[in-house]
Amino acid sequence: MSGRPAVALGAGTGAATGRVPWQLLVPAAFAVALLVLPLTGLLVRAPWSTLPARLTDPEVGQALRLSLLTATASMVVCLLLGVPLAWLLARASFPGRRVLRAMVTVPLVLPPVVGGVALLAAFGRTGVAGGWLDDTLGLRLPFTTLGVVVAQSFVAMPFLVLAVEGALRSADARYDDLAATFGASRWQTFCRVTLPLAAPGVLSGAVLAWARALGEFGATITFNGSYPGTTRTMPLAIYAARNTDFEAAILLSLVLLVVSVAILALLRERWMAGPVS
Numbered sequence: 001m002s003g004r005p006a007v008a009l010g011a012g013t014g015a016a017t018g019r020v021p022w023q024l025l026v027p028a029a030f031a032v033a034l035l036v037l038p039l040t041g042l043l044v045r046a047p048w049s050t051l052p053a054r055l056t057d058p059e060v061g062q063a064l065r066l067s068l069l070t071a072t073a074s075m076v077v078c079l080l081l082g083v084p085l086a087w088l089l090a091r092a093s094f095p096g097r098r099v100l101r102a103m104v105t106v107p108l109v110l111p112p113v114v115g116g117v118a119l120l121a122a123f124g125r126t127g128v129a130g131g132w133l134d135d136t137l138g139l140r141l142p143f144t145t146l147g148v149v150v151a152q153s154f155v156a157m158p159f160l161v162l163a164v165e166g167a168l169r170s171a172d173a174r175y176d177d178l179a180a181t182f183g184a185s186r187w188q189t190f191c192r193v194t195l196p197l198a199a200p201g202v203l204s205g206a207v208l209a210w211a212r213a214l215g216e217f218g219a220t221i222t223f224n225g226s227y228p229g230t231t232r233t234m235p236l237a238i239y240a241a242r243n244t245d246f247e248a249a250i251l252l253s254l255v256l257l258v259v260s261v262a263i264l265a266l267l268r269e270r271w272m273a274g275p276v277s
């Protein structure tokens with residue numbers, strides 16, 4: 001009696017993993033086409049013959065350097081601010097923690113232009129904090145390179161916080177308790193025990209934050225405009241070139257595509273590896 005359900009389950013599983021129903025295969029094929037055809041279009045339309053000359057174009061190099069600089073600076077900001085925030089969400093207990101976690105995830109679903117308007121409302125010259133920064137420190141964020149870093153950090157930090165929080169929750173908290181029994185302070189425990197255990201999550205979160213900052217467009221152009229050498233990053237340069245030099249726009253898009261593929265390759269072992277049978 002006890003063996004019959006197992007036999008039936010095995011037979012059902014074999015049937016389910018046999019021929020793929022066309023009702024699933026057809027929409028799956030359309031999904032693949034929707035995802036692959038735009039990338040194929042970039043490769044087909046790319047100006048391969050003029051690629052070396054275009055890559056050495058001063059405007060392309062300027063936008064690329066600015067993007068790499070600001071994305072790296074944003075990643076550092078996300079690490080310095082986001083890792084402590086992730087620890088609070090994962091290990092500390094305080095009133096309003098669920099509300100705080102919800103607020104952290106808002107930039108993930110917020111339309112980028114709305115994020116830019118929100119940044120202006122907060123850090124513009126007449127903003128909630130912008131007026132104080134201007135009057136007290138003489139610091140103006142909009143339409144500056146520092147403002148680009150702020151906008152990129154705003155949209156990229158949730159990726160790092162969620163990745164690190166997940167890593168901290170999966171790490172065994174008993175190691176922290178064990179370190180405390182040996183007289184380690186909370187700070188020493190965090191630096192020598194908690195952070196090393198969560199290092200893979202911190203690394204993947206940092207890479208994701210860097211990639212998100214590199215591709216940021218909406219909040220950046222709304223908060224900072226598009227000024228060559230100051231705020232015109234790669235996505236903004238692509239948008240500017242779209243109407244005047246479409247081949248240049250394709251080239252810049254290819255550069256970001258290569259970066260995206262490299263990011264996926266770095267995260268492949270953590271996210272894309274299938275289960276071991």
